[in-house]
Amino acid sequence: MTERMTGAQALVRALEHVGVDTVFGIPGGAILPAYDPLYDSVKVRHVLVRHEQGAGHAAEGYAQATGKVGVCMATSGPGATNLVTPLADAFMDSVPIVAITGQVASPMIGTDAFQEADISGITMPITKHNFLVTDPADIARTIMEAFHIASTGRPGPVLVDISKDALQAETTFSWPPVMQLPGYRPVTRPHSKQIREAAKLIAESRRPVLYVGGGVHKAHASTELLQLAELTNIPVVTTLMARGTFPDGHPQHMGMPGMHGTVSAVGALQQSDLIIGLGVRFDDRVTGDLSTFAPYAKIVHADIDPAEISKNRHADVPIVGDCKEVLTDLIAAVQAGGQKGDYDEWWRLLNGYKRTYPLGYEQFEDGSLAPQYVMERLSAIVGPDAYYVAGVGQHQMWASQFIDYENPGTFINSGGAGT
Known part of the structure; x- marks a missing residue:
């Protein structure tokens, strides 16, 4: 009409x-x-x-x-x-x-x-x-x-x-008009050969880690992420933009990586022999000096934006695709391979980091409240079903560290631009 x-x-x-x-x-x-x-x-x-x-x-x-x-x-x-x-x-x-x-x-x-x-x-x-x-x-x-x-x-x-x-x-x-976008065709389905290569590296690795970014949340792929993590028993780290995409309370969660992250998350990346990067940019806040970042690790890098792959860190297995599709195919490939990695030694090391270096803060004897304590109490009282919104700076880091995020998308803040 x-x-x-x-x-x-x-x-x-x-x-x-x-x-x-x-x-x-x-x-x-x-x-x-x-x-x-x-x-x-x-x-x-x-x-x-x-x-x-x-x-x-x-x-x-x-x-x-x-x-x-x-x-x-x-x-x-x-x-x-x-x-x-x-x-x-x-x-x-x-x-x-x-x-x-x-x-x-x-x-x-x-x-x-x-x-x-x-x-x-x-x-x-x-x-x-x-x-x-x-x-x-x-x-x-x-x-x-x-x-x-x-x-x-x-x-x-x-x-x-x-x-x-x-x-x-x-x-x-x-209405509806006919769109004229001949040059715009985002790739969402990953290449099956690359998926098989990634599954092969997972089977061969002894110290793998799932490095999870905002792209997994954008793809609504938290269910598939949980399935892959539990299927493989690989530790998981979630960036600032992915807080809640993998539940904080899950025993396989190592925390947030990078300069404001946990020792267990940073240690997992630095000591790993395989990083499976999903919807991440290998951002400077996570990697620090790229020449010393995860020196022993091979890299599987999956992202829907081909411009991000190998931009900062060379990918041994580059996968262009939507993270939901990538994870679904990866789960099938790992199941088809049937090989379970032996990560007992790896888990002993990482759980040792978790026990020895938990997140902590100073308690004041005069009754003053540490901001970290306020965040912890807020998290305990309000619970994981709320949305938490932060600006940028110290309070953002306290919020990312001391609030428990169990659900995807529940921490809204500015990451890359830091505005």
Whole structure:
């Protein structure tokens, strides 16, 4: 069914069709035409923030808490540039958001018009993709494409910049539009040969470790991770972005690796002969000096983004694919092989680390409360079914260390950008 309407009405109608229920934003001149149909919408709620950066971060929080694509909206020029930090943050942490910005009228683009900024050019390095729309007929299709790109493959931010005249002009709206993304085909199924190679290395290793990152949570693969870990009896470390993806209370969990991690997690990586990296970036917070990181280990590296594999540490077995698919295939390959690794000596070493070097903190004799103690008590009182949200810095590290995370996605914070 086709209807005549303005570009702004087409924008809001498209948002309704892709399932948006909340938009965070601030009105301003170039985006103002979108606000009348947004106000009239019974399906989409607009949350007025105090600063566009807050709109972007709110969209990130919404995306991480719900698993849906977060949406933020801003006007041209300074409104759009205020979204740069949350877009960079979402890009680093693979958070699916769509940022919709108004742009000056198309005849004015490139003239240094009032409140003009080349937001497409500015955000090119920190978005999965971005669009500049000057034809109202392209609005619906572009919104559909933006949501598809943001939520598939490695999730991330997409920016849609729409000129004011495109929002004001009349167009014909029909749904669903036909997407035009010939070059976008994320690989989700891993190569069977690589899976067999990984299973072979697992069978041969004596000191393996599962190094688990945010990609496992993004793939909704915590059940498969638990299955593989229990099937193989391999110790597990979870990065800051994967806290809760493997339960803290599980005896195979060694804790968080890296400069703020546990001795047992760091020791597991450093002493290992095989690291199975799942949805991880081999980030500097985990590896420290790459030349001295896990010197005895072969590397199996699985990630949906081929650009991450061997970027920091050479992968002996590179696997491109969605972590849920990778884990499912790996479980089948390990079961087919039928060989169980002998890790008794390995577990004696790691459990020794756990007993000898537990996380601790100073207790004050004057009755003052150590912040770590506050986190511990909060965790005990509130329990594992809550969502915990942190900023960045010391309190973030205390929260990652002293709260028990049993469920995936229950610790929401900024990892890569540290904003």
